[in-house]
Amino acid sequence: MSNTNTPPGPRERDTSHITGHEVLAGVVQVRQGSLKALLWQRARPPHPNRWALPGGRLGPDETVESSIRRQLAEKVDVRELTHVEQLAVFSSPGRVPDKRIVATAFLGLIPCDTDPELPDDTAWHPVEALPETAFDHEEILLAGRERLRSKLSYTNIGFALAPPKFTVSELRDLYSAALGYRVSATNLQRVLSRRGALEATGETVAAGPSGGRPPALFRFTSRDLQITDRFAVLRPPA
Amino acid sequence: MSNTNTPPGPRERDTSHITGHEVLAGVVQVRQGSLKALLWQRARPPHPNRWALPGGRLGPDETVESSIRRQLAEKVDVRELTHVEQLAVFSSPGRVPDKRIVATAFLGLIPCDTDPELPDDTAWHPVEALPETAFDHEEILLAGRERLRSKLSYTNIGFALAPPKFTVSELRDLYSAALGYRVSATNLQRVLSRRGALEATGETVAAGPSGGRPPALFRFTSRDLQITDRFAVLRPPA
DNA sequence: ACACGTTTTCGATCCTAAGACGAAAACCCT
DNA sequence: AGGGTTTTCGTCTTAGGATCGAAAACGTGT
Incomplete structure (x- = not known):
């Protein structure tokens, strides 16, 4: 019985449960002060008119990573994707009707200073007020938001949402939008600087219309x- | 072009890249002072005699989670598996010869006070000195160890490796084995207690043969x- | 021009948690 | 009873984040 669970050899007997595999990405960006997700509206069944995540079938010669990048290239310029990471596998047998399709979900980030051209059926939607979504795509998107929120705390992942140069206030608004609550500009500045994640360019920009x-x-x-290395709480001997 | 990347409807044209899907688990346990992994020795090609992770094909009516639990039940008593979590997807086209099999990898933990009966071809191997492994299973196992090590720092995941009751010294040895470096019993006690993860039972056990x-x-x-909630560095307004 | 509001920036101080260290407690053995 | 051992507890130190307020640098209105 111990050999029943092996990647089988050339001669195969059971192909009934060979499943299709797709890759999906929750691609998010901060725009107009809130976190937005890239969704396209389905035309055909199943779930016509509902909004779906970009993605598609895994090709024969791809890893899931190269596949999601290829598929996203159809929606946005790949160079605008500053960060892509695996989220999780979604595999409920009923997640897609009439088919067995396992999905590898990704989180993708786009900096807020780029405004990619989108196909006609594609648009940005606020993550906190999603339209009716297809399949389990809302669950995937919310999982992505959680991943983003926790990584904002203990990594420098802000670089993937921010433009190349920015003021501390702009960065605070960015973090606030992504996290869903106001953060202090002072602390954000100090925390990221102390970690070595942030540095001043030396330049300044003109004050706003109300002065300052x-x-x-x-x-x-x-x-x-x-x-951030300090998150190794029980530290190795330095 | 925006509809090319959709989970397709009932009428299907392209099944050439439908891939097989397997689930694999790096199941680890601390025994004899070091971290050991559950491996079984392959009898048939590909990779005969090499050591492989437990797992197998995804069934038609399973999620990857239920599948890995079913497959592990063939190796160990499922009730001994105190923790199972998704690790990542491994999908290199060449990871299994002559076949396209995508793997969802898991990390499984077993407390150190249980000694499951194993099939004849199955044994524990130290993670830091693995035998020759099949496919990409070593990579998967090392990814699992990394996940475990970081989660030991910022979660209470120690419960999955520890027996129901234990002394602080035993716990320290456990953490030391899993982390790969000595940790201080004093600090381990205080850190886990302060987090509310640890509590005294009130009982004591007899001292060892050398006194104390x-x-x-x-x-x-x-x-x-x-x-641990303190890892939300830019904290929400309490 | 000058006072005032606004926004950013910087510094000082407080708080909490983890690391390090040593003393005290509670046992063993001789 | 005394010395060795192990556990446990308390204190000191260190570091990073939170809070607050002052100072800097700009607009605007009078």
């Missing part, structure tokens, strides 16, 4: 995901 | 995974 001190411009020191 | 103060017995307050 002209803000300084900052940038993220790295565009690669870095985890 | 009789240690007190502790238990984890919860057997559900709980994340």
Whole structure:
């Protein structure tokens, strides 16, 4: 019995439960002060008129990572995707009617200073007020938002939502929109700086119409995901 | 073009890249002072004699979660599996020769006080000195160890490796084995207690043969995974 | 021009949690 | 009874985040 659960050899007997595999991505961006998700409206059944995540079938020579990038290229310019990561597998047998399709879900991030051209059936929707979604795509999207929110706390993932240069206030608004609550600009500045994630460019920009001190411009020191090391609580001997 | 990437309707044209799906689990346990993984030795090609993770094909009416639990039941008593979580999807086209099989990998934990009966071809192997493994199973296992190590820091996941009651020293040895470095019993006690993850049972056990103060017995307050809330660095307004 | 409101920025202080260390407690054995 | 052992507890130190307020640098209205 221990050999029943093996990746089978060339001669195969049971193909009945070979399942289709798709990749899906919750692609989010902060626009107009709130977190928006990229959705396209289905034309054909199942679930016509409902809104779905971008994605599609896994090709024969792809990893799930290369597949989701290929599929997203049909929606947005890939260079605008600053971060893509695996979320989870969604595999309820009934998640797609009449078919057995397992989905690998991804989270994708786009910086707020880019406004990709979208196909006609595609639009941004606020994550906190989604339209009627197809399949289990709302669940996937909410899982993605949770992942984003926790990673904003303990990584430098803000770089993937922020423009190359920004003021602390802009960054605060960005974090506030993504997290769903107001954060302090002072603390955001200090916390990210102390971690080495943020640095001043030296430039400043003109004050707003209502006056005020002209803000300084900052940038993220790295565009690669870095985890704050102090979260290793029971630390190894330095 | 926006409709090419949809879970297709009843009439289907392209089934060429329908891929098989398997579930695999890195099941680990602390025994004899180090972290061990459950592996079984393959008899047939591909990769005969190499050691493989438990798992198998995804059935038609299962989620990946129920599937991995079913498959693991063939190896160990399911009630001994105190924690199972999704790790990641492994999908390199060449990861299994002559076949396209996508794997959903899991991490499984077994408390150190249980010694499951194993099939003849199955044995525990130290994770830091693995035998020759089949496919990409070593990579999966190492990813599982990393997940475990980080979760030991910021969750109460120790409950899944520990017996129902234990002394602080036993717990320290457990954490040391899983983390790969010595941790301080004093701090481990205080950190987990302050988080509310640990509580004293009131009982004590006899001192060891070499004397010493009789240690007190502790238990984890919860057997559900709980994340330390202080890791929300930019905290919401309480 | 000057006072005032506004916004950003910086510094000082407080608080909490974790690491390090040593003393005290409670046992063993001789 | 005394010395060795292990556990346990308390205190000190360190570090990062929270809070607050002052200072800087700009607009606007009078």
